Amino acid sequence: xxxxxxxxxxxxxxxxxxxxxxxxxxxxxxxxxxxxxxxxxxxxxxxxxxxxxxxxxxxxxxxxxxxxxxxxxxxxxxxxxxxxxxxxxxxxxxxxxxxxxxxxxxxxxxxxxxxxxxxxxxxxxxxxxxxxxxxxxxxxxxxxxxxxxxxxxxxxxxxxxxxxxxxx
Amino acid sequence: xxxxxxxxxxxxxxxxxxxxxxxxxxxxxxxxxxxxxxxxxxxxxxxxxxxxxxxxxxxxxxxxxxxxxxxxxxxxxxxxxxxxxxxxxxxxxxxxxxxxxxxxxxxxxxxxxxxxxxxxxxxxxxxxxxxxxxxxxxxxxxxxxxxxxxxxxxxxxxxxxxxxxxxxxxxxxxxxxxxxxxxxxxxxxxxxxxxxxxxxxxxxxxxxxxxxxxxxxxxxxxxxxxxxxxxxxxxxxxxxxxxxxxxxxxxxxxxxxxxxxxxxxxxxxxxxxxxxxxxxxxxxxxxxxxxxxxxxxxxxxxxxxxxxxxxxxxxxxxxxxxxxxxxxxxxxxxxxxxxxxxxxxxxxxxxxxxxxxxxxxxxxxxxxxxxxxxxxxxxxxxxxxxxxxxxxxxxxxxxxxxxxxxxxxxxxxxxxxxxxxxxxxxxxxxxxxxxxxxxxxxxxxxxxxxxxxxxxxxxxxxxxxxxxxxxxxxxxxxxxxxxxxxxxxxxxxxxxxxxxxxxxxxxxxxxxxxxxxxxxxxxxxxxxxxxxxxxxxxxxxxxxxxxxxxxxxxxxxxxxxxxxxxxxxxxxxxxxxxxxxxxxxxxxxxxxxxxxxxxxxxxxxxxxxxxxxxxxxxxxxxxxxxxxxxx
Numbered sequence: 001x002x003x004x005x006x007x008x009x010x011x012x013x014x015x016x017x018x019x020x021x022x023x024x025x026x027x028x029x030x031x032x033x034x035x036x037x038x039x040x041x042x043x044x045x046x047x048x049x050x051x052x053x054x055x056x057x058x059x060x061x062x063x064x065x066x067x068x069x070x071x072x073x074x075x076x077x078x079x080x081x082x083x084x085x086x087x088x089x090x091x092x093x094x095x096x097x098x099x100x101x102x103x104x105x106x107x108x109x110x111x112x113x114x115x116x117x118x119x120x121x122x123x124x125x126x127x128x129x130x131x132x133x134x135x136x137x138x139x140x141x142x143x144x145x146x147x148x149x150x151x152x153x154x155x156x157x158x159x160x161x162x163x164x165x166x167x168x
Numbered sequence: 169x170x171x172x173x174x175x176x177x178x179x180x181x182x183x184x185x186x187x188x189x190x191x192x193x194x195x196x197x198x199x200x201x202x203x204x205x206x207x208x209x210x211x212x213x214x215x216x217x218x219x220x221x222x223x224x225x226x227x228x229x230x231x232x233x234x235x236x237x238x239x240x241x242x243x244x245x246x247x248x249x250x251x252x253x254x255x256x257x258x259x260x261x262x263x264x265x266x267x268x269x270x271x272x273x274x275x276x277x278x279x280x281x282x283x284x285x286x287x288x289x290x291x292x293x294x295x296x297x298x299x300x301x302x303x304x305x306x307x308x309x310x311x312x313x314x315x316x317x318x319x320x321x322x323x324x325x326x327x328x329x330x331x332x333x334x335x336x337x338x339x340x341x342x343x344x345x346x347x348x349x350x351x352x353x354x355x356x357x358x359x360x361x362x363x364x365x366x367x368x369x370x371x372x373x374x375x376x377x378x379x380x381x382x383x384x385x386x387x388x389x390x391x392x393x394x395x396x397x398x399x400x401x402x403x404x405x406x407x408x409x410x411x412x413x414x415x416x417x418x419x420x421x422x423x424x425x426x427x428x429x430x431x432x433x434x435x436x437x438x439x440x441x442x443x444x445x446x447x448x449x450x451x452x453x454x455x456x457x458x459x460x461x462x463x464x465x466x467x468x469x470x471x472x473x474x475x476x477x478x479x480x481x482x483x484x485x486x487x488x489x490x491x492x493x494x495x496x497x498x499x500x501x502x503x504x505x506x507x508x509x510x511x512x513x514x515x516x517x518x519x520x521x522x523x524x525x526x527x528x529x530x531x532x533x534x535x536x537x538x539x540x541x542x543x544x545x546x547x548x549x550x551x552x553x554x555x556x557x558x559x560x561x562x563x564x565x566x567x568x569x570x571x572x573x574x575x576x577x578x579x580x581x582x583x584x585x586x587x588x589x590x591x592x593x594x595x596x597x598x599x600x601x602x603x604x605x606x607x608x609x610x611x612x613x614x615x616x617x618x619x620x621x622x623x624x625x626x627x628x629x630x631x632x633x634x635x636x637x638x639x640x641x642x643x644x645x646x647x648x649x650x651x652x653x654x655x656x657x658x659x660x661x662x663x664x665x666x667x668x669x670x671x672x673x674x675x676x677x678x679x680x681x682x683x684x685x686x687x688x689x690x691x692x693x694x695x696x697x698x699x700x701x702x703x704x705x706x707x708x709x710x711x712x713x714x715x716x717x718x719x720x721x722x723x724x725x726x727x728x729x730x731x732x733x734x735x736x737x738x739x740x741x742x743x744x745x746x747x748x749x750x751x752x753x754x755x756x757x758x759x760x761x762x763x764x765x766x767x768x769x770x771x772x773x774x775x776x777x778x779x780x781x782x783x784x785x786x787x788x789x790x791x792x793x794x795x796x797x798x799x
Contacts, residue, residue, distance in 0.1 A: 028498070028516060029496050029498035031499075032479070032481060032496075032498055066500050071480075071481030072481070072482035073441075073481040089402030089403050090600065090631065090633045091402075094559075094560045094635060095560070095561075127400070127482075127651070128404075128405070129214070130441075130442065131251070132403060132405060133215045133253075133254060134215060134219060137218065144218035
């Protein structure tokens with residue numbers, strides 16, 4: 001699905017990325033910090049962006065690709081406007097995080113790791129956001145929702161769906 | 169910065185911070201020396217921020233202004249440890265504890281308690297701290313705090329982590345001054361750490377002083393000091409809390425380590441998933457540079473040192489030391505064989521010392537108070553205290569710092585407040601995906617490195633997940649294997665293939681398709697992985713299975729041979745049934761069943777059609793009469 005999405009980077013984004021590369025070029029081990037910032041700029045790391053990073057740092061594309069695919073925080077596909085992240089850390093798991101994830105998937109009709117066709121929501125699972133006291137938790141963008149039940153999940157998502165002109 | 173200036177700042181802020189170390193009259197007496205009549209501490213750690221402490225803080229500041237109250241100091245601290253009760257707010261000198269604070273509640277507290285002559289709003293206090301006769305127990309005197317000995321966490325929840333002066337007020341940077349200005353020789357510093365008996369708190373338990381000694385002895389002009397803040401064990405969050413609550417103590421310790429081994433640069437490798445910790449660390453680094461605790465010629469001693477932050481990107485294996493250094497160097501975070509050890513050939517191929525956050529959090533205190541002080545706590549071979557992240561089925565979910573050797577029972581029943589909902593304690597899981605479980609019959613086991621290893625678990629980084637009777641041990645083992653399958657870096661075959669094969673067996677067993685001989689095959693494969701994997705991730709990946717097999721073998725046998733999941737977790741092995749005598753025929757279950765599998769007339773016992781039932785459990789969760797059982 002994601003392969004069909006054309007790269008829509010702007011001149012401005014490219015300029016930002018070139019500045020990041022110039023700033024970090026001499027730093028030992030520059031690749032990770034540059035990829036972090038590149039993902040901030042573009043929202044994900046499509047092959048076009050990886051090529052720019054490779055050219056800028058004077059390393060091969062395969063090296064960049066190898067690193068970008070190794071770490072779970074880097075994404076090669078675009079994420080939704082609202083990023084939903086369900087914690088599957090141990091504390092959340094023993095308190096029913098799997099049921100929370102299942103409810104989110106059911107509600108949005110996509111699986112973990114996917115993005116809805118309208119580009120509004122994407123779901124990921126993560127390992128521990130460190131809010132174990134509130135288990136089970138999920139994050140929608142930067143907001144953390146704790147002590148969840150499948151029921152509550154529905155209500156929280158409804159709020160976002162409504163904000164977006166809701167037709168789910 | 170000179171020693172005189174350091175001491176001047178310490179004296180200026182000393183009393184403000186001391187007010188929070190004691191309670192009632194004693195605290196009030198100290199408060200009288202400061203310009204603040206009262207102090208309100210609001211937790212700004214990740215847990216409390218998630219439950220809305222920012223709004224509470226804003227409401228508090230607004231309400232104080234509206235009421236014209238100017239002699240109350242508001243401090244945003246790091247984690248107090250009682251995460252499940254957040255947002256947390258503590259008021260001194262009384263030392264009383266408001267839990268689950270809301271903006272509305274805060275307005276009331278300002279009007280009724282914080283204003284001149286006000287008194288505590290009892291209804292909003294954490295209810296466990298109010299006795300039936302109305303007397304109030306200050307937070308520091310509750311079981312949760314009284315039984316702890318907060319060393320690594322000493323400042324967490326007690327100071328403003330974004331204000332270096334408050335750290336200095338708690339004797340911060342006195343250890344660095346002692347090292348650089350006495351001066352102590354690097355060997356003396358290392359001897360002090362060695363004599364304290366401090367061992368690595370990240371999981372391995374290797375003596376910290378010996379690591380330093382090896383790194384110092386390695387030839388070379390360029391050496392590095394690294395801090396592992398890539399806390400990967402899901403369910404452990406002490407490193408995050410220390411960075412959020414007391415970041416300066418890590419900077420001070422790394423600088424001391426730099427002096428001891430002869431390094432002038434340090435790196436903190438921290439999870440990008442911890443934005444608050446990263447932000448506070450950045451602020452702390454700037455302040456430390458501004459005050460001259462980092463940079464050229466620190467305290468006029470001629471020693472120079474500085475620290476950089478590097479962000480991890482979500483790879484559990486990067487908690488392994490060689491993988492972490494490979495990652496800082498900008499590569500895929502894959503481990504490599506040891507030797508050579510990092511003390512000889514580490515970051516950028518130079519001699520390197522790597523310790524985790526909690527280990528560093530002990531260093532300044534060891535230097536300041538002496539190795540004997542530290543060694544007086546704990547057991548023969550495990551000195552000092554250890555921080556645990558209590559999670560799962562336990563009342564007081566949160567962070568605790570306890571002397572090594574404390575019995576598990578004390579942690580669960582007294583500090584942790586027991587198991588909620590009247591359920592029975594089944595086991596505690598320590599060491600995360602590399603560890604194992606401690607079953608109920610071993611609840612009196614003292615918690616130290618050797619005792620845990622002896623029963624097939626491990627200290628690990630300090631995650632302690634409490635499991636009750638509703639937990640299926642096969643399912644928990646499967647959970648950890650899913651984790652290691654995801655996180656295996658793929659470099660070596662025993663781990664890459666072995667973890668997947670183990671997971672396949674567990675999936676089969678939990679689906680009710682286990683076969684005779686599976687247990688034996690799992691055990692054989694596990695042994696190969698332990699012996700032949702490249703790094704600790706693969707070597708320890710079978711532990712969650714081996715440990716549950718050791719203590720809960722019957723559950724595996726039940727799953728495989730008897731088609732039964734006692735805890736009622738594995739859906740393929742259970743069915744729901746209505747207990748006729750208890751069913752009142754209220755029809756609630758039938759109405760809620762998503763597949764209309766429940767039939768029955770009003771006021772007549774209902775029946776579940778097993779051919780339609782999808783085992784979602786909605787009927788059981790909704791039944792008010794406990795009339796639905798799992799078989």
